[in-house]
Amino acid sequence: MKKALSLLMVLMLVLGALAACGPNREEGAGNTDEKDNTADDAKKPEKLVIWEDEKKSAWLDEVGKKFTEETGIELEVKEVEMASKMKEQLRLDGPAGTGPDVLTLPHDQIGELALAGHIAELKVEQDVKDRFSESSILAESYDGKLYGLPKSTETPVFIYNKALMEEPPATMEELYEFSKENTSGDQYGFLALWDNYYFAHAVIGGMGGYVFAENDGALDPKDIGLNNDGAVKGTEYIQKWYKEGLFPKGIIGENGGSAMDGLFNEGKVASVMNGPWSFQGYKDAGIEIGVSALPPFENGEHMKTFMGVKGWHVSGYSKNKEWAQKFIEFVTEDENSKLRFEQTHEVPPNTALIDDPAIADNEGAKAVAEQSQYGVPMPNIPEMGTVWEPMATALQTVVTGKAEPQKALDEAVQQIQSNIEANHSN
Known part of the structure; x- marks a missing residue:
């Protein structure tokens, strides 16, 4: 009898607990999301360190301000010569913890840097990839994986x-x-x-x-x-x-x-x-x-x-990889890529911009954009x-x-x- 009573009390306690959870399930799910959002906010850095090419960073004053307004993340922008000094500086500053979160590189350097773990693989949605010409995305890939988003292209x-x-x-x-x-x-x-x-x-x-x-x-x-x-x-x-x-x-x-x-x-x-x-x-x-x-x-x-592509990359040493990728996706949106072109005259491979008057009315830019459609990326x-x-x-x-x-x-x-x-x- 005592054993049966104990079992009955346990059963009643279990049913009571389930009943208490039932009406609050939706509220509970909301609380979980709130905790996830809080966790995301906790991961949000106060700033991102960006390395742009020499004499090419002025456009980030305007675009960076928009990114900061939307995310609350400040940007520290530093100019580093891209063709040769950028990768060497990353190799030194990255392991020391003084390197960038985001940097720019010519695509033919991607292979060696990816192999060494100096740059991180990107995981972006297909609609982000679809902004760009197929060849420029191929240029930013190594061994079938994406390591950057294109910012400009050049070709003879x-x-x-x-x-x-x-x-x-x-x-x-x-x-x-x-x-x-x-x-x-x-x-x-x-x-x-x-x-x-x-x-x-x-x-x-x-x-x-x-x-x-x-x-x-x-x-x-x-x-x-x-x-x-x-x-x-x-x-x-x-x-x-x-x-x-x-x-x-x-x-x-x-x-x-x-x-x-x-x-x-x-x-x-x-x-x-x-x-x-x-x-x-x-x-x-x-x-x-x-x-x-x-x-x-x-x-x-x-x-x-041969087509050369310059792209944005996330440092393999960054502690803020998720937000660094969000920054890259933001600055390569069509509107922001157009602004960069207007200031640097480097032609973006965003397909929506080929017929934009800013490029279509610029004879040199139009020629580069058209020839890039027939070009092939230099093997990286x-x-x-x-x-x-x-x-x-x-x-x-x-x-x-x-x-x-x-x-x-x-x-x-x-x-x-x-x-x-x-x-x-x-």
Whole structure:
């Protein structure tokens, strides 16, 4: 009897507890959310440290103020030279606890920094990725994972002297004919640094060559396409321009860029292939330039220029990764990206901005935006470091008549494979 009474009392207590919970379930759920919100607020930092490129941070005065108003988080902005100093400074300051929460990098540095844990993987919604061109998101990814959001893109384009060329040719074949008719003495119709693989890839890639094959968003360094039929055909096309004297010998090698710029600035060249970094120098020389995407080949295939992407990244050492990512998503919204372009003149890869008057009415920006649609991101895996020198050697031996394309490219690929095996094998 005593045992039965005890069991009855336990049962009544359990039922009472369940009854007490029932009417308050909704209120209880609300309390849980409130606790979660409180936890989020507790995680919210007082400030985020942002590293932007040299002489490029003024736009953050306005955009940063909006972010602070919305989140209550202050921003500490520091300018660091991006191309070389940014990653080295991160390696020192990150582990010491004095580094940034957010930094900006050229995309070809992502692979090595991601491997070392210096930058963090991002987890963003698809609608955030959809703001940008597919190629720019690919550039900000490594081994199938996203490590940054794009802020700007650059790629070589077609630049012409309006006093010597009325309008850009419709195809590369038309440009070739124009160049033959307008090359004499120290006057040239078109010049390009095609002994430099960065620029030569436009032709080689446009005809079917590639550096590393892409498989499911990841680059395969074991699959090299620099001596396939397309690469050989592209190199033969390049060889033709040098063989026929359409390019001077003085634009081969390390001094080729300054020699080409000098000729163009002197009004001795009707058109060149160069990047947006050259616009101001040409204008300062008194040249009225026109700018467009590079002409396609006669078969409709476009020149596949290498595209460089600058992006925003979260430091792997940041204690505020969640809020750092929210900052990156905020500053790359279309409106904020447009404001950055207006102040820095670096073209954002936000697809909604291509037809915006701020870019569409800017001839240089429009050309970069259009050509970027046909460009391919420079490979951002560490193995890319083994490619530049062998390809430069191959191209220079071809354009100086010391080797034929197939042989030169075969030797380059063999050297690249040996370098990868020696320096990057697991």
